[in-house]
Amino acid sequence: MKPAIVDKIDLEAKNALHQPFYEGKQAVGWATTLSLAFQSIGVIYGDIGTSPLYVFMGIFPDSDNPPSREDVYGALSLIIWSLTIIPLLKYVFIVLRADDNGEGGSFALYSLISRNCDIPICGTRQGDNVTLTSYGTAEIPHTPMDSNLIQRNPLVQRMLLVLVLFGTSLVMSDGLLTPAVSVLSAVEGITVPAPQLARYVIPATCAIMVVLFAGQKLGTGKVAVVFAPVIGLWLMVLFVVGMMNVAQYPGIMKACSPLYAVQYFLRNGKNGISSLGGVILSVTGVEAMFADLGHFSRRSIQLSFVFMVYPSLILAYCGQGARLILDPTLIKSPFFLTIPGTIYWPVLVLATVATIIASQAMISATFSLISQSMALGCFPTVRVVHTSRSVRGQVYIPVVNWILLAAVILVVVVFRNSTNLTPAYGLCVAMVMFITTIFVAIVMRYVWRWNLLVPIMFSCTFGLVDAVFAIVTLRKVDSGGWFPLMVAVGICGMQLVWKWGTDLKYKSELGxxxxxxxxxxxxxxxxxxxxxxxxxxxxxxxxxxxxxxxxxxxxxxxxxxxxxxxxxxxxxxxxxxxxxxxxxxxxxxxxxxxxxxxxxxxxxxxxxxxxxxxxxxxxxxxxxxxxxxxxxxxxxxxxxxxxxxxxxxxxxxxxxxxxxxxxxxxxxxxxxxxxxxxxxxxxxxxxxxxxxxxxxxxxxxxxxxxxxxxxxxxxxxxxxxxxxxxxxxxxxxxxx
Structure with missing residues (x-):
């Protein structure tokens, strides 16, 4: 006879399927969804929302050789369509659906696939084991299909495990660079009007990091309540300043046509393809939208991105493009040099605070991924503190928090400025996006049970975009990209050894x-x-x-x-x-x-x-x-x-x-x-x-x-x- 608690959980899962929509383990009403949407602004979008600080500089790194009018149009067209294809179409409307009982990230995808393809997890078959989260996520029954390629082939199963561990390791590695490059790029803004303050950039950045990581123990919910108004104000500033700049040259809106992006590649050849390493900076933080899903909800993230984040970013980039058309020399600092002088210092302060918050997305995502990794027996046991009664995915991991702080400060001290960090940034993002595409395609086929043609079309469309970005960013390895790649390989190796040893121990117990x-x-x-x-x-x-x-x-x-x-x-x-x-x-x-x-x-x-x-x-x-x-x-x-x-x-x-x-x-x-x-x-x-x-x-x-x-x-x-x-x-x- 089952204990009463089990009966309660089963009853909740059945009843929740009849509610308006289902998030995690609860039926979420519109009031809660709107509240979570507001909170998500302060946690998820800090990274992608502060990208306008450095994207154009990443595309045109040679400030002594300003871009031509045609190149500005082409680069802006690439940014607009990258934001449309990757965050909006791929993640907001497709990938966010592939949650595992409200949890997102690579491990959630792996858990879904494992349960439906009968892949052993933690040394045993899914039916004998506690899954990453309990059943009830989607409208789909999680029952194994008939024997398929994944189920029959142990080599494919091992490849999927290595792929998911490497993908999550890349996200964690990216969590080291995000705080460093975001905060450094904002603090360096003080050197535009006051170059003599340059020597204070590194100490100020390190001090900001200490305060940021010390506040993590408050929990994502409390942090989000403080951060959300700031990022909301930041997005409004991007929107307003972007409109002001676009008003000076309205013709810049023609860059919304993909024809300019095609012409950009035809005109610049290999150099045009290489500039994709800067374009991808416009979508950094996109994986946090999925990895942080457990901290919020699918519907709340969709609402906040479509109605707040996306239009603000598009106008911000169009505004910078408009000013670069009028004065190409602004490429030295296209964000700060296009801010009206009357509001420069308030915007500088707001930009600094926003970039501090930008780090929160990857920090929260790292906590979620490590918690999921432990649930699947792929990470050494660490103490996990749950910080919310209503949202199970909101977690804080003290030991990981302080290790991250030490590592981020080391990165800041070693790389010294955002110019040195930018080449290393974006490599992990591109590779993770490609891995996510592979797993979502498998979920479409073996979990959602869609026609084979659909995952093939999804892989060919989005996989091609991800693959191009990944190949281009691999060229960054010798100019700093080796660092996040080395960190990711180290984290992945540790997880593989732990998983291997844990499975050996379990098999010994089983025998x-x-x-x-x-x-x-x-x-x-x-x-x-x-x-x-x-x-x-x-x-x-x-x-x-x-x-x-x-x-x-x-x-x-x-x-x-x-x-x-x-x-x-x-x-x-x-x-x-x-x-x-x-x-x-x-x-x-x-x-x-x-x-x-x-x-x-x-x-x-x-x-x-x-x-x-x-x-x-x-x-x-x-x-x-x-x-x-x-x-x-x-x-x-x-x-x-x-x-x-x-x-x-x-x-x-x-x-x-x-x-x-x-x-x-x-x-x-x-x-x-x-x-x-x-x-x-x-x-x-x-x-x-x-x-x-x-x-x-x-x-x-x-x-x-x-x-x-x-x-x-x-x-x-x-x-x-x-x-x-x-x-x-x-x-x-x-x-x-």
């Missing part, structure tokens, strides 16, 4: 699953009396049952003194006064428990195998907290599943123990769990350490016993609050 009846044997003599009132037994009187149990032990127990023996060694298992909580991840006996019992054949009178489950709702009612079932064959042995909401701390202290023992005393009152608890309560945590089998190669040995061991030793213990003074860690070495 040696142990049931309690396979471990222990009841050798209690027939007819042995049940002790109902142990307090009636005198302490001074020794009561023997085949010289195996004494009255001192029996006074803590009021049930039949069952005599247990280890099957393998025939050694008698002593029963000690007290309660033991042994943690495991499934219904079988932990291998570490068997290891412990083999070397030390003694257990407490009451042994509870505890499994912790976190469910897709903020809180769990106390009456639904635990489900305890006795192991019928053995007195005093129980299985317990503890349920927690994602906003709750996994608290395993006295209150939890009281609830467990209270349930035990209700279902088997003669065991006396509360009496055992008062004697002593012990928490036993199992830890398996992998080492390479004899004859393994040096690379396998190095990866397992050095790199994986290092990651495991530094991984968090899931953030559970377990009394340290009462905890015993049972370790064992496992050869794989």
């Amino acid at each position: 040696s699953k142990i049931k309690l009846e396979d471990l222990l044997l009841d050798i209690t003599p027939p007819g042995m009396p049940i002790i109902n009132n142990p307090s009636d037994i005198l302490v001074s009187k020794e009561v023997k049952y085949d010289d195996l149990h004494t009255e001192t032990a029996l006074r803590y127990r009021n049930f039949r003194p069952q005599i247990l023996q280890l099957r393998d060694t025939n050694r008698i298992v002593s029963r000690l006064p007290g309660l033991a909580l042994f943690y495991n991840n499934d219904r079988d006996v932990p291998k570490t428990f068997a290891h412990f019992l083999y070397h030390y054949p003694a257990v407490q009178d009451v042994v509870v195998f505890v499994t912790v489950r976190v469910v897709a709702q903020p809180y769990v009612d106390e009456e639904d907290r635990v489900r305890v079932t006795p192991i019928r064959e053995f007195d005093g042995f129980y299985r317990c599943v503890a349920w927690y909401g994602y906003m709750e701390t996994v608290e395993q202290g006295p209150q939890f123990v009281d609830r467990v023992t209270g349930v035990i005393d209700q279902i088997t009152p003669r065991v006396g769990a509360n009496r055992a608890k008062e004697a002593v309560t012990t928490y036993l945590l199992g830890k398996e350490m992998l080492f390479a089998k004899n004859g393994s190669g040096w690379l396998r040995t190095l990866m397992l016993e050095s790199f994986y061991a290092f990651l495991e030793n530094n991984a968090a213990t899931a953030g559970w609050l377990v009394p340290r003074n009462e905890t015993i860690v049972v370790g064992m070495n496992v050869a794989v």
